[in-house]
């Protein structure tokens with residue numbers, strides 16, 4: 127299939143947008159990329175791709191690309207173009223100067239879920255080995271960190287249990303806090319196919335997403351709960367199943383830990399978890415909750431798919447654990463057609479977490495305080511490593527504001543746009559003495575940067591991405607890096623300049639090291655991935671040489687499944703007279719995250735603006751009509767955007783997307799965060815809406 131070196135040739139690679147990870151075929155005329163088509167042998171997509179993967183790659187050659195490194199000693203000065211050598215040496219000398227003045231822990235890095243596994247691995251290694259601390263975090267902090275935490279506590283592994291094709295065997299599909307037809311379209315199509323064949327559908331979502339009622343799908347139950355009440359709803363499902371004695375007793379007895387089950391059982395039968403209590407909290411009638419729970423428990427093989435509508439809450443980790451509890455009591459683990467399936471937003475969220483991007487974990491989710499693991503890395507890397515967890519992203523911001531954190535290396539994430547409470551992030555960035563931004567474009571964050579290192583797009587490098595089903599797929603170089611360096615080469619050069627030597631010849635070398643040091647990746651190499659048809663699902667090791675499409679078939683990593691009581695605790699973000707509506711957020715099909723790539727594609731379909739969906743009752747109370755400009759005011763800020771009057775949202779709830787920097791929805795999101803992982807509570811913001819006259 128790959129015919130490199132021919133005048134007209136094609137290169138097989140992997141989409142760099144969402145966590146489906148579709149295989150794509152990049153077709154070239156000479157050196158020019160002319161077409162991107164779905165790869166028919168791609169196991170995640172089976173010959174399909176969505177509009178983003180097929181058509182939104184123009185950003186790679188857009189004139190906004192920065193291709194020369196730049197430095198400046200103050201953010202008030204103009205940028206100065208310099209050689210790679212000068213930029214890297216300047217960055218390294220600033221990091222060293224800051225550490226000498228403020229201490230070893232005064233610097234750190236943020237790695238990107240848009241970059242490859244090999245690149246992310248090198249960033250965390252540079253922080254741990256060259257900077258000498260664990261101040262490494264990832265943009266997964268703000269999306270699926272609760273998935274990593276919650277699934278590890280319950281099922282024993284920080285990853286989804288299934289393969290995408292598993293949905294073809296599902297009899298009941300429960301979707302909570304996800305909108306697959308817009309956010310994960312190729313998987314959404316597989317799901318619709320199964321629904322057309324007769325599978326039942328339960329949707330738990332504040333908004334009427336298209337799966338609730340379209341020509342292609344109709345949910346058997348839509349439970350439009352109040353944003354922020356997922357845990358109460360999931361507990362009520364479990365309460366119904368246990369009190370009606372329709373749980374899977376054999377699975378619980380054979381596969382689950384009896385002590386934690388007993389404790390959980392006492393908890394779940396409390397009145398506070400009944401459908402009646404949940405009805406008061408969620409706004410969904412108790413009878414509807416009961417019927418949906420019965421269908422889930424007795425309708426055959428039942429699978430749960432969830433997204434950021436579960437994780438981005440103050441109880442994000444609690445909700446993930448409640449989902450795992452629900453799957454275990456109904457025996458929906460370890461078979462095709464069942465399971466717990468986090469739909470990852472970015473192409474390599476799973477991989478960036480696997481690669482040790484969290485401040486408390488080495489690659490393979492092993493705690494930095496574990497002496498045996500630390501010894502292994504110390505021997506392999508020939509350096510003494512810190513046993514204390516480092517700073518998470520929000521802690522970095524707080525430490526920057528208080529003056530103890532002064533240097534940040536930020537790879538491929540526009541934190542100023544992506545992270546909540548923009549004013550707070552601005553205050554933190556303004557206090558840094560050295561901000562190094564590595565990106566394709568001069569993004570919003572770069573306004574506060576002192577060093578700009580021009581990164582490479584996924585079309586300009588080799589490596590691997592890991593999708594939402596743990597599938598490690600190759601990405602292959604389609605064109606030369608515009609700046610002359612792939613991201614792994616930039617990080618390697620920085621590490622060398624900091625005084626910690628790295629001499630990888632290629633990303634394949636890096637993957638070999640990852641495999642040597644990470645038990646779940648032990649059998650992975652580029653040669654093995656090729657042998658397996660271009661991708662393989664981890665764990666892939668001597669026990670599972672061909673990978674693991676479905677996890678936990680016979681046992682869990684820690685033996686038995688662990689139950690965790692999941693008490694519902696309301697968010698601190700309350701509505702009141704001043705802020706009577708709840709704002710929640712989501713995505714549209716034709717945009718991606720903050721739009722840095724999709725908006726730089728020469729096709730007008732990519733330029734849709736963010737709109738505020740508001741229910742007709744709330745709109746008429748405020749004299750708002752379609753296309754009026756409205757002001758959205760929260761406790762932390764205000765923004766304006768166009769209104770769209772719609773019954774897709776319930777009265778009391780408003781909804782928008784976060785794709786356009788002009789609307790800047792994170793100006794109004796708050797500092798509330800998940801109790802376990804600090805994942806921001808993007809999905810619940812109390813707001814007031816008012817019409818802007820004479821806009």
Ligand code: SF4
Pocket residue numbers: 141142143144145146147148171174175176177178179180310311312313
């Ligand atoms: Fe890319 Fe996701 Fe679309 Fe597939 S579904 S082409 S991975 S954006």
